[in-house]
Amino acid sequence: MNNQTVYLCATTDDQSEVEALQKVVQESFSTASITVVAFQSEALDQTKFQASFDQNVDAITFLNVEKLSVLDPNAVAKAYNQYFQKNDAGRIIFYANRFNNGIAARVAASNLSAIVTDVEKIEATDDHLNLVKKSYSGALKRQITVTDAAPLIITVNNSNITLEKVAAKETAVTEETLSIDYQVPKTAVYKSLVDNDNLNLDNAEVVVAGGRGLKGAEEFKNLEKLAENLSAAVGASRPVVDNGWVPNTLMVGQSGKSIEPDIYFAFGISGAVQHTVGIENVKTIVAINSDEKAPIFKIADYGIVGDAKEVIEKMTEITAQK
Amino acid sequence: MNIVVYVKAMVDPDKASDDLTLVSEPAKNGTAVILNPYDKNAIEVALQLKEKYTGEVTAVSFGGDIETEKVLREALSLGCDHAFKVNDEGYESLDAFSPMLGSVLGKVPVADVSYFITGREAADDNQSIIGASIAAAVDADFVDNVDEIEFLENHSLKLVSRWDQSELSGIYEKTPLVISVTDTINTPRLPSFKAKMQAKKAKLDEVKVSDLTDLDLTQLNNLREKVDSTGVFEPEVINKENIIYDLEQDEQAVDKLMDNLKEKGIL
Ligand SMILES: Cc1cc2nc3c(=O)[nH]c(=O)nc-3n(C[C@H](O)[C@H](O)[C@H](O)COP(=O)(O)OP(=O)(O)OC[C@H]3O[C@@H](n4cnc5c(N)ncnc54)[C@H](O)[C@@H]3O)c2cc1C
Numbered sequence: 388m389n390n391q392t393v394y395l396c397a398t399t400d401d402q403s404e405v406e407a408l409q410k411v412v413q414e415s416f417s418t419a420s421i422t423v424v425a426f427q428s429e430a431l432d433q434t435k436f437q438a439s440f441d442q443n444v445d446a447i448t449f450l451n452v453e454k455l456s457v458l459d460p461n462a463v464a465k466a467y468n469q470y471f472q473k474n475d476a477g478r479i480i481f482y483a484n485r486f487n488n489g490i491a492a493r494v495a496a497s498n499l500s501a502i503v504t505d506v507e508k509i510e511a512t513d514d515h516l517n518l519v520k521k522s523y524s525g526a527l528k529r530q531i532t533v534t535d536a537a538p539l540i541i542t543v544n545n546s547n548i549t550l551e552k553v554a555a556k557e558t559a560v561t562e563e564t565l566s567i568d569y570q571v572p573k574t575a576v577y578k579s580l581v582d583n584d585n586l587n588l589d590n591a592e593v594v595v596a597g598g599r600g601l602k603g604a605e606e607f608k609n610l611e612k613l614a615e616n617l618s619a620a621v622g623a624s625r626p627v628v629d630n631g632w633v634p635n636t637l638m639v640g641q642s643g644k645s646i647e648p649d650i651y652f653a654f655g656i657s658g659a660v661q662h663t664v665g666i667e668n669v670k671t672i673v674a675i676n677s678d679e680k681a682p683i684f685k686i687a688d689y690g691i692v693g694d695a696k697e698v699i700e701k702m703t704e705i706t707a708q709k
Numbered sequence: 710m711n712i713v714v715y716v717k718a719m720v721d722p723d724k725a726s727d728d729l730t731l732v733s734e735p736a737k738n739g740t741a742v743i744l745n746p747y748d749k750n751a752i753e754v755a756l757q758l759k760e761k762y763t764g765e766v767t768a769v770s771f772g773g774d775i776e777t778e779k780v781l782r783e784a785l786s787l788g789c790d791h792a793f794k795v796n797d798e799g800y801e802s803l804d805a806f807s808p809m810l811g812s813v814l815g816k817v818p819v820a821d822v823s824y825f826i827t828g829r830e831a832a833d834d835n836q837s838i839i840g841a842s843i844a845a846a847v848d849a850d851f852v853d854n855v856d857e858i859e860f861l862e863n864h865s866l867k868l869v870s871r872w873d874q875s876e877l878s879g880i881y882e883k884t885p886l887v888i889s890v891t892d893t894i895n896t897p898r899l900p901s902f903k904a905k906m907q908a909k910k911a912k913l914d915e916v917k918v919s920d921l922t923d924l925d926l927t928q929l930n931n932l933r934e935k936v937d938s939t940g941v942f943e944p945e946v947i948n949k950e951n952i953i954y955d956l957e958q959d960e961q962a963v964d965k966l967m968d969n970l971k972e973k974g975i976l
Contacts, residue, residue: 401874430875459877460870461850464841485829485837486872489853492841496808499928501936503806504836523722524832527729527941531806534935572868572879579875589874593976617976628893635893642892644873650975660722671975673966679955688949689966693956701963 390420391477395444397425398463398487400436401581403546407482409442410548415509423447424470428458430579433562441555451564457577460486464493465567471498476538478516483542491540500538503531507544524641525664546647546668588620588637594648594669596622596639598662600655600676600695604632609699610654616706622646624656640665655695658683710764710823710864710884714755715814715843716784717745718776719833725941732833732941736775744780747828749787749897750890754858755826756788756898761860765790767819771810772797778913786900786908793817794915800929805834806936809929811842816921822847823864823884829854829891840889849885856891 393416395408412421421444425436433449440447452466467490471479479494481487483505495502507528508519515534518541522529533539581589588594595614597607607621614621622644623637639646640662650671656662658674658681666672674687675698684690691698720731724741735742755766768784770777774796781792795817815825825847830837837853844851856871861880869878871891900908918924952969954962970976 399874457877457879458875459879460853484873485854486875488837489841489851489872492808492838492853493845493851495838496811496842496845499808499812499932501807501932502836502838503936504838521835522833522941523720523725523732524835525944526722526726527732528944529834529941530939532937532939534937572881575877575879577875577877580871581874629896638893650970671970673970679953684951684953685946686949687951687953689969690951690953691956691962691966692953693962697956698963702967705964705967 392420392422392475393477394471394474394479395421395423396467396479396481396490397423397431397436398428398458398481398490399430400432400439402439404482404484405436405439406550407543407545408480409440410545410550411480411509411543412442412444413551414545414548415511419511421445422474424467425449426463426466427451428455429577430458437560442553443555444558446559446561449560449562451562453564453566455571457571457575459569459571459575459577460489460493462567462569462571464490464497465569466565467494468497469565469567470563471538476500479538479540481540481542483544488542491542495540498538500540501533502540503533504542505544506541507547509541509543521664524661525667526660586618586620588622588639588644588646591618591620592649593617593619593652594622594646594650595619595652595654596624596656597627597654597695598624598656599626600657601627601632602655602696606696606699607632609696609703613699613703613706616703619652620648622651624662653683653687654699656683657681658686710762711819711821712755712758712764712766712824712826713817713819713822714748714751714766714768714784714789714826715839716748716752716768716770716780717828717831718742718770718772718780719745719831722832725833726943729941729943736773739775739779742776742779744783745828745831745833747830747832747890747892748780750892750894751826751828752784752787752789753895753897754888754890755824757858757860757895758824758826762864764823767791767793769793769795769814769817769819771795771814781913782908782911783900785911786905787898788904792911792913793819794913796915796917798918800918800933805836805938807932808838808842808845809932811839811844812846812929813918813921813924814839815843815846816924817916823886825849825885825887827887827889829889837889840887844887847885847887849887850881850883851887851889852881853889854891855888856894858890858894
């Protein structure tokens with residue numbers, strides 16, 4: 388079983404995706420035979436991908452679908468299916484995000500293989516794998532043991548691990564052009580939502596977020612001023628978005644974004660697990676809440692028990708003086 | 710043109726972390742059982758499809774008696790026309806880690822289905838695999854993470870799938886179609902008191918896994934033997950050493966916090 392090939396599959400050349408796959412090699416499969424299977428598209432540039440993948444692997448294959456106009460998960464899954472029909476699939480691993488989880492689920496469905504998504508830890512032993520994943524939206528963890536299931540599909544969420552540099556050996560690079568039987572929907576448009584030109588939740592080092600404790604849209608204007616002073620992006624909890632105080636794109640948590648700024652200020656946010664699951668990799672959390680028993684204080688590094696409005700005002704004053 | 714919406718009973722995450730035994734025995738405490746929150750959005754989409762086009766909505770739920778009955782009655786109270794219980798017969802663990810549950814659900818006998826709707830994920834397993842496996846079982850295309858829906862003429866749909874960093878929009882004309890929806894796609898309606906009372910008395914259809922012909926139980930069992938969940942546990946509590954100021958006791962709290970953050974090089 389432990390001589391099964393591990394296939395690392397990538398659909399973008401994003402740094403987080405490339406690094407996550409390399410960490411899988413480093414953590415769990417440093418002696419296994421490894422093939423990287425990257426899906427070439429507007430989201431994955433072959434040269435960039437190859438240059439950033441410097442962990443030791445045996446081969447890199449780029450899949451190329453003829454005449455594919457947009458990145459449609461149905462097409463991507465069909466391409467992987469075709470590839471894995473030809474290659475005796477062992478363990479198939481994707482980086483966990485909503486797009487890739489959909490691909491992984493489709494591939495698993497086509498070949499009726501076992502599948503575990505959003506895996507935080509993979510421990511490989513001689514005859515089985517021990518996996519740990521979040522369950523109950525992060526309130527609990529689940530341990531899963533997989534024996535001799537092949538193929539097995541896993542998506543990994545391992546951003547807590549640090550990637551170490553290695554001197555990579557030469558890797559055989561091949562390209563495979565596939566033609567698949569799938570028509571993308573009419574007037575299909577694929578769009579990247581990554582915005583590197585403006586400060587936002589994805590790229591900001593400082594985030595100031597507000598919850599229901601801010602009481603209304605008005606206080607978010609004040610929060611924006613503070614954000615400006617701190618060169619921070621503004622975030623929000625779910626009820627704030629549901630109430631229409633701020634747009635959807637600012638939501639942090641299970642239904643919104645997972646973010647990793649250096650410091651996160653939570654104003655008037657109680658700290659429900661569906662919210663905190665989105666900030667679990669933040670280095671420093673500062674909580675401001677009028678209720679000293681609010682669960683957010685349990686995960687905070689710093690905190691102020693007090694009125695959010697008052698604290699925002701004071702902080703804006705202090706940071707304006709700089 | 711009929712619509713099937715899949716609904717899952719699960720233990721309320723807050724109650725599950727208070728009593729871990731509920732995870733394997735949800736029926737022990739019926740009040741802890743809730744309808745998967747994402748499925749409320751799925752039901753809403755199913756009802757809108759019916760209202761904009763035509764057809765009837767059948768809610769389907771797989772699992773133990775007590776749990777499925779509870780969530781199916783909730784689905785009926787919201788406006789679903791029929792409810793179908795798929796008795797798990799001890800196959801309860803099959804759903805989480807393989808596409809086999811989708812194979813089972815795809816075989817539930819509902820006639821003339823154009824749309825199969827599911828929530829993006831179940832908030833207990835957080836797997837998000839069910840839509841894809843239903844699509845494979847019924848040989849339909851699958852549109853996942855649908856965050857926007859527009860009902861066009863001639864039964865075609867404009868759908869926007871939204872993922873973490875990208876989106877895809879397109880017009881889908883072909884049916885049957887399997888759609889999984891996010892919990893930001895709509896605001897689910899609430900049941901009326903009258904509908905709730907009616908749903909309490911409504912008759913539920915029922916089918917057992919072993920009744921579903923052309924289902925390969927050997928394969929199902931094989932896969933089940935290879936994947937075992939050894940249970941849930943509570944995440945490690947990192948006892949953070951935190952510094953908390955109290956604004957009521959200390960006028961300088963904000964200044965002190967900001968000074969501290971600056972001193973440590975955090976800000
Ligand atoms: C399937 C599902 C997915 C979800 N996804 C998300 C998600 O992605 N993101 C998310 O955030 N939530 C999500 N939720 C909702 C989540 O469970 C919580 O309900 C939500 O996070 C609570 O938001 P909140 O902290 O702003 O509000 P509340 O829980 O109401 O907390 C408000 C806080 O403000 C404090 N407060 C009140 N007045 C003041 C004041 N004057 N000054 C300072 N503090 C004050 C209160 O003490 C309280 O702690 C999801 C729920 C479900 C079921």
